[in-house]
Amino acid sequence: MTQADFEFIRSLAYENTGIVLPERKKHMVYSRLSRRLRQLKLTNFAQYCSYVSNTPDERMNFINALTTNLTAFFREEHHFSYLEQVIVPQWKKENKNRLRIWSSACSTGEEPYSIAMTLEKHFPSTKSDLKILATDLDTNVLQKAAAGTYSCDSVTNLPDRYTEKYVSHTPDNQHIQMRSNIQKMIHFKQLNLLEKWPMTGPFDIIFCRNVLIYFDNETKKKIIAKFRKMLSPHGYLFIGHSETLMNISEEFDLIGQTIYRPLGHGGQKLTKPKG
Numbered sequence: 001m002t003q004a005d006f007e008f009i010r011s012l013a014y015e016n017t018g019i020v021l022p023e024r025k026k027h028m029v030y031s032r033l034s035r036r037l038r039q040l041k042l043t044n045f046a047q048y049c050s051y052v053s054n055t056p057d058e059r060m061n062f063i064n065a066l067t068t069n070l071t072a073f074f075r076e077e078h079h080f081s082y083l084e085q086v087i088v089p090q091w092k093k094e095n096k097n098r099l100r101i102w103s104s105a106c107s108t109g110e111e112p113y114s115i116a117m118t119l120e121k122h123f124p125s126t127k128s129d130l131k132i133l134a135t136d137l138d139t140n141v142l143q144k145a146a147a148g149t150y151s152c153d154s155v156t157n158l159p160d161r162y163t164e165k166y167v168s169h170t171p172d173n174q175h176i177q178m179r180s181n182i183q184k185m186i187h188f189k190q191l192n193l194l195e196k197w198p199m200t201g202p203f204d205i206i207f208c209r210n211v212l213i214y215f216d217n218e219t220k221k222k223i224i225a226k227f228r229k230m231l232s233p234h235g236y237l238f239i240g241h242s243e244t245l246m247n248i249s250e251e252f253d254l255i256g257q258t259i260y261r262p263l264g265h266g267g268q269k270l271t272k273p274k275g
């Protein structure tokens with residue numbers, strides 16, 4: 001892969017996904033796209049660059065190859081404890097029964113399934129209107145997410161209280177399958193955070209975890225400003241452990257570990273106490 005190939009690839013990736021590929025990621029790009037070159041029986045990256053620019057259908061394979069999809073059930077567990085121990089009691093107190101949650105970079109689905117398992121017993125479908133929208137740019141991971149089948153090795157941190165209730169084992173005992181009552185709570189859809197969002201909101205919680213890190217500040221600012229508009233004034237925004245809204249947005253209060261609420265939690269600016 002020549003420097004010119006890499007420059008072409010990184011600008012195409014940035015244009016289509018917002019993902020910034022610095023020089024140090026050259027090796028990663030090489031190994032992820034090499035697989036695609038082999039499948040297409042192309043012998044060098046120059047050929048692939050010309051193929052991807054002339055073949056609109058290749059664009060999605062290109063994007064899918066470059067996204068990083070690392071995730072896990074109950075990743076950054078403190079968000080789920082906060083949800084169950086602080087937010088749920090608040091919603092219960094307010095008799096809130098219509099709930100809308102968005103997992104905005106859901107990868108292979110572990111994040112929205114963790115949200116669903118946390119909330120199901122508090123808001124069973126017979127008594128509440130709870131919907132989880134789960135979106136990602138990558139079409140391959142969305143397929144896996146919608147299937148809801150995972151290898152047993154990848155679910156070791158799934159607490160027993162959840163596996164007993166929400167998961168069944170496949171006959172070969174090598175995989176687990178999310179049960180239909182949990183699957184029904186989630187709608188998986190493809191959505192590029194950079195493009196127009198078809199939904200109107202408002203959401204009570206938006207999860208946007210471990211994706212902002214791939215974007216530059218300009219992209220982060222645009223996306224966070226759009227999240228603010230999509231979020232209920234009393235809602236919550238959860239971001240990833242290495243992410244921050246500092247220097248990105250002044251429209252949110254940090255109220256816990258990587259947990260934000262709209263300023264004043266009702267859309268008003270917080271006033272400093274006098275004296």
Ligand SMILES: C[S@@+](CC[C@H](N)C(=O)[O-])C[C@H]1O[C@@H](n2cnc3c(N)ncnc32)[C@H](O)[C@@H]1O
Nearest residue numbers: 017067070071105107137138192193209210211
């Ligand atoms: C590292 S995973 C994070 C998964 C999950 N949120 C978590 O924290 O475990 C990042 C995900 O962001 C998605 N992604 C990258 N760029 C995106 C974009 N422009 N729009 C939507 N999703 C994007 C990738 O496809 C990938 O699945």
